[in-house]
Amino acid sequence: MDSDNENSVASSASSLQAPAPLPQQQQQQQQQQPHFHYQGSRHGHRHTRRHFGDELDVALMDDDIDMQSDGSDFNINTTDLTLNNGLNGTLHEGEPMAELGPIRKIPTEVLLLIFSQISHKSELVxxxxxxxxxxxxxxxxxxxxxxxxxxRAMSGLQQVMSMNPNETYWNYRPFIRRLNLSFIYERVDSDFLNLFEGCYNLERLTLVNCSRLSSESICNVLQNCSKLQSIDMTGVKSIDDDIFEALGQNCPRLQGLYAPGCKSVTRRGISAIYNSCPMLKRMKLSDNLSLTDEDLWCFVNNCKSLIEVDVHNCVNLTNDSLITLFVGLEQLREFRISQNMNVTDQLFRSIPEDAQFDRLRIIDFTGCTQITDQSVERIVQAAPRLRNVVLSKCTMVTDSSLRSLARLGKNLHYVHLGHCTHITDLGIIILARSCHRLQYIDLACCQQLTNNSLIELAHLARLRRIGLVKCLNITDLGIHNFVIRRGHDDTLERVHLSYCTNLGLSPILDLLRACPRLTHLSLTGIRAFLRPDILCYCREPPSDFNEHQRALFCVFSGQGVRKLREFLINLYETRPEEFNSTRLIDGQPLVNLVAGIPIRGFPVQIPPQQAQGQQQRQQQQDNFHAGLMDRARRQLGDNGLFNGFGIGVPMNNNNNNIAEVQGDGQGQVQQARVEANQDVVMEANVDADVDVVEVDSE
Known part of the structure; x- marks a missing residue:
């Protein structure tokens, strides 16, 4: 809320006490006055101060909040709301309908619908x-x-919630249905959370990163919360059996349980959930060492509505329970089981050949090193609508898996292949030509990839994020060709090039000039950027990094990207000699890549001899790439998956070209929690000889 509105609301406060009884004469006078008060009238203002007190004004200090910011957050239930305040859907008890004015004849349900359309709280006050x-x-x-x-909002709410309910005009606790403490997590402690004990209508409780909370305080809030549907305890350190048992005893309608890192929860707490919460739909129990095959069987048998299962690093699970999960959960949309050595090809060989998982959209097998190309082929056959496939650190995956993924076609939007060291340019060409709607691709530490993969990825019109961390064969020429083919109004938003040590200043300037939407650029470990006049624009390294890691850290986000772009443009205009690359390609230096691109503001001409040599090397690159495409076309055959693009033809990547039809039927289902929530994505899957891990925070 702006300062004027805030001051006007605050000015209506006069007392924290409940209104004192009025003399009988004043009560009679007030009864003779109409109930309707215009919001601009002084009488209405006095009425508000006298009857409501200032606790409401204090709690709404930051009331200029968009009430529709989360479209799913307010699903109005007029019956519940009218029952809560005792109206029961009636108008004015004891008053004949004929004596009511037109506006007072509006049914309660209609009024609620009208009020819910007001976008800002400041307009409701x-x-x-x-x-x-x-x-x-x-x-x-x-x-x-x-x-x-x-x-400030926290302090205002804390002041109101600390008051005796008998001293306020309303008891506010029953009104609260959504409680999100994730934005103020650094200040939230157990005492603050205890203020919300008695919010028995609570439906969603978000405690992300609230690491100072005790198990007891969470249990206190959960008492009598029979309407609770979702609880997110990501980052809470005190998750234990008591919390799980409190959920089982008090929250039979629970649909979402997010409790990653719940190492202290034993089978006693786990059983309380699957025995008492049959409506459970989303479950995240990562890093739990007590979860066994028997527990997973019970979840499948008792919670038939499960659509999201995350058992990351639950190392005691085996193929036996996972087979039951895939076959028994017909609604399954997301499945994650990372870092589990027990998952093998036998899992998918045991699934019936005619089984179809048409609703499955996301699958994550990060670090399941026993997964091979056979498993990937079977997954694609059974789940033809997959949108997000994570095979990072599945070290036995080869180009054959990429040929299988290519059959997903337009459905595949996100693919993570970090540390899949056996994949080559040929596999990337096949994947990119078949899955033209790819938006994110992670190829970190795929050290067999060369500039040819970049040339092919350049044709993905919807590409927004690309991860090439420690792809050592990527050079200035590769980035140069990538930029030329994508055009100069690119859709790219996040680019990860850390430890691509063959890069210099020129290709990064190419990239920055061509990508106006770029908000994240990682260049950690690239010597050309580890200089004070550039590092001053990068963000601070994580606090837990050691001295060596901090020295190599070079990541630009938000305004840092804009400032880096402006600095490099100015540097090129004043000292262009710093952009003369000393890299050798086929024994010849690659000079002034920037000047070779028709970008406005770069008039420098390459000397004729250098230009001729550069053209020859470009022709060799194109010829080699054409040979790879022929191989890819032969491998795919005539199945219609291969979308041919012309070699060396720039892609006009404007908004008109990418505004394709979004697909039909279930193809329009958006990927859930790409979160939010909400979320932290690990960028650099860096192998043992590099000890810097970058965190890509949304």
Whole structure:
């Protein structure tokens, strides 16, 4: 909320105490006055101060919040709201319908729908002054999801919640249905969370990164929360059996349980969930060493609605329970089981050949090193609508797996192949030509890849993120060709080039000039950028990095990308000699890549002899790439998957070209929690000889 609105709301506060009884004469006068008060009238203002107190104003200090910021967050249930405040859907008890004005004849349900369309809380606050009926409805909308985006908002809410409910006009706890403390996690402790004990209508509780909370405080809030549907405890360190048992005893409607890192939870707590929460749909129990095949069987048998299962690093699970999971959960959409050596090809050989997982969209087998090309082929056959495939550190995967993934065609949007060291340019060409809607591809540490892969990836019109960490064969010429083919209004948003040590300043300037939407660029370990006048624009390294890691760290985000672009442009205009690459390609130096691209503002001409040599090397690159494409076409045959692009033809990558039809049927289903929530994505899958791990924070 802006300062004017905030001051006007605060000015209506006069007392923290409950309103004192009025003398009988004043009560009679007030009864003779109409209930409807215009929000601009002084009388309405006095009415608000006298009857509501200032606890509402204090709690709504930051009330200029977009109520529709989360489209799924407010799904109005008028029956619940009217029952909460005792209206029961009636109008004005004891008053004949004929004596009511037109606006007071509007049914409660219709009023709630009208109020819910108001986008900002600041626009609702003045309506509290109209009449008691309106105020009872509006206060529920205001407290439905308290705004806790800032420390100031937290202090205001803390002041109100600390008051005795008998001293406030309303008891606000039953109004709260969404409680998200993730924006103020650094200040949240057990005492603050205990203030929300008694919020028995709570439906969603988000405690992401609230590491100072105790198990007891979480259990206190969960008491009598029979309507709770989702709880997210990502980053909470005190997750134990008591919390799981409290969920089982109090929350039979629980649908979402996010408890990664729940190492202290034993089978006692796990059994409380699958025995008492049959409506469970989403479950994240990563790093739990107590979860066994028997427990997973019970989840499958008791919780038939499961659509998301994350058992990352649950090392006691084997093929036996996973077969039951795939066959028994018909609604399954997301499955993650990372770092598990027990998962083998036998899992997919045991699944019936006619089994179809049409709803499966996301599958993650990170670090399941026993997975081979046979497993990938079977997955694609059974789940033809996969959108997100993660095979990072599946070291036995080869180009054959990429040929299988190519059969997903337009459905495949995200693919993670970090540390799949056996894949080559041929596999990338096949994948890129068949899956033209790819938006994200991670190829970290795929050290057999060369510039030919970059040339092919350049044709992906929807590509937004590309990870090439430690792809040592990527050179200035590869980035140069990549930029030329994509054009100069590129869709790329995040590019990871850390430890591509053959890169210099020139190709990065090419990239920055061609990608106006770029918000993240990682160049860690590239010597040309480890200089003070450039490092001043990169963000701070993580606090847990050692001295060596901090010295190599070079990541630009947000405004840092813009400042780097401006600095390099100015550097090129004032000292162009710094952009003369000393890299040798076929025994010849590659000079002034920037000048070879028709980008506005770069008029420098390459000397004729150097230009001729560069053209010859470019022709050799194109000829070699054409040979790879012929091989890819022969391998795919005539199955219609291969989309041919002309060699050396720049791609006009404007908005009109990428505005394709989004697909039909279930192809329009958006990938869930690409989160949010919400989320931290590990960028650099760096192998043992490099000890810097970059964190790519959304």
């Amino acid at each position: 003045p309506l509290l002054r109209v009449c008691k009926r309106w105020s009872n409805l509006i206060v529920e909308l205001l407290w439905f999801r308290p705004s806790l985006m800032t420390s």
